Amino acid sequence: MSDPYFQKLFAERIGGENYGKGTAIYKFEKIKRAKRKALADYPDRQLIDFGIGENDEMAPESVRKVMAEEINKPENRGYADNGVAEFKKAAADYMKRMFGVELDAATEVNHCIGSKTALAMLPACFINPGDICLMTVPGYPVAGTHAAYYGGTVYKLPLLAENDFFPDLDGIPAEVKEKAKLLVINYPNSPTGKVATKEFYEKVVKFAKDNNLVVVQDAAHTVLTFEGEPLSFLSVPGAKDVGVEVHSLSKGFDMIGWRIGWVCGNPLLVQAFSDVKDNCDSGQFIAIQKAAAAALASEAIPKQTNAKYERRLKKLVDMLNRCGFQCKMPGGTYFLYTKSPSGVEGGPSFANAEEASQYLITEKSICTVPWDDAGAFLRFSVTYVAADEAAEDALMEETEKRLKQISLKFD
Numbered sequence: 001m002s003d004p005y006f007q008k009l010f011a012e013r014i015g016g017e018n019y020g021k022g023t024a025i026y027k028f029e030k031i032k033r034a035k036r037k038a039l040a041d042y043p044d045r046q047l048i049d050f051g052i053g054e055n056d057e058m059a060p061e062s063v064r065k066v067m068a069e070e071i072n073k074p075e076n077r078g079y080a081d082n083g084v085a086e087f088k089k090a091a092a093d094y095m096k097r098m099f100g101v102e103l104d105a106a107t108e109v110n111h112c113i114g115s116k117t118a119l120a121m122l123p124a125c126f127i128n129p130g131d132i133c134l135m136t137v138p139g140y141p142v143a144g145t146h147a148a149y150y151g152g153t154v155y156k157l158p159l160l161a162e163n164d165f166f167p168d169l170d171g172i173p174a175e176v177k178e179k180a181k182l183l184v185i186n187y188p189n190s191p192t193g194k195v196a197t198k199e200f201y202e203k204v205v206k207f208a209k210d211n212n213l214v215v216v217q218d219a220a221h222t223v224l225t226f227e228g229e230p231l232s233f234l235s236v237p238g239a240k241d242v243g244v245e246v247h248s249l250s251k252g253f254d255m256i257g258w259r260i261g262w263v264c265g266n267p268l269l270v271q272a273f274s275d276v277k278d279n280c281d282s283g284q285f286i287a288i289q290k291a292a293a294a295a296l297a298s299e300a301i302p303k304q305t306n307a308k309y310e311r312r313l314k315k316l317v318d319m320l321n322r323c324g325f326q327c328k329m330p331g332g333t334y335f336l337y338t339k340s341p342s343g344v345e346g347g348p349s350f351a352n353a354e355e356a357s358q359y360l361i362t363e364k365s366i367c368t369v370p371w372d373d374a375g376a377f378l379r380f381s382v383t384y385v386a387a388d389e390a391a392e393d394a395l396m397e398e399t400e401k402r403l404k405q406i407s408l409k410f411d
């Protein structure tokens, strides 16, 4: 079949005239295919899915109730543009209650249609061709993808176990720092589960001031903090002079599909974000903003989500340690990031985490997500579907039984 006339029109940023012709299969597609194969090969064996990266429960009933009421109000029908005051105030109140951070709701908070969209838009505020965006890896790549769309370059800061999963800011070459405009960090970190410390954030503020760059801290997982109290970047002196923090109701409030979050911090940076946003979307449905405001006002919801995923992670850590893994409780997120096995006694060796992950899914119907960006690690998510604690325990038992049928090596 000949190419359509527009084949030559695709922009270089998505592959140029070769767009759609690539044969590379990406990680998540490989996992999907392996899952399908495991189900076809072993139809009677339950697929144990630690690969899912999204909450397993609906938004709380109280939030759905507010939504049901708001959806019928005519005043909520129209374009929301950069958001309604109720949501901004609820976000500012939440920042004060959770982290002791004072924000002016009118000028220092702006909603977004999920934090993904905010991370996609923020590079438009800063990145010109040739500029550098500093980003931690492994991680959520969206800001980097968009920085590259604008002609920028991503300079990767590996999160290594030997550096306690913090980026080595001191090791960044001077010529990179000179061109760097953005530093994107994410704590609690996905996928490593590391939580930030006050000292680290203070270092980031100093680094930003010394090198004239803007900080974007992705706080999508912040409710899921198990080590110490949840910490906001903005609670550190000087942070509001250098950056913004991006929050989300997806993970901590079981509102993944509702698409609501906010950007907060320095008012001029928030304004720049809202100007770009204003040219991309017309705001989230006002009923959703009002339901989200009700969710943010609840002290119980984040506590419940946190307690559930902490409980599940503890069970997972104990079980995996009994099977030869050497893992410890993550500081935050619903992910456990643990060293990948190097092979199986009397069986295959694994060159990387991807091979280990493929083995576990094809041989044992246990789905994980491999990360090979900074060492070989497997990510286990505790967002599996289990109706109650007994179901969680049964799932752990079955996983343990299957893992003990093989003897994993970790040298």
Ligand SMILES: Cc1ncc(COP(=O)(O)O)c(C=O)c1O
Binding pocket: 053, 113, 114, 115, 116, 117, 140, 186, 190, 218, 220, 221, 247, 248, 249, 250, 256, 260, 261
């Ligand atoms: C680290 C991180 N940041 C941001 C997001 C985006 O979340 P949302 O767009 O649902 O707010 C995710 C979602 O997986 C994430 O893991």
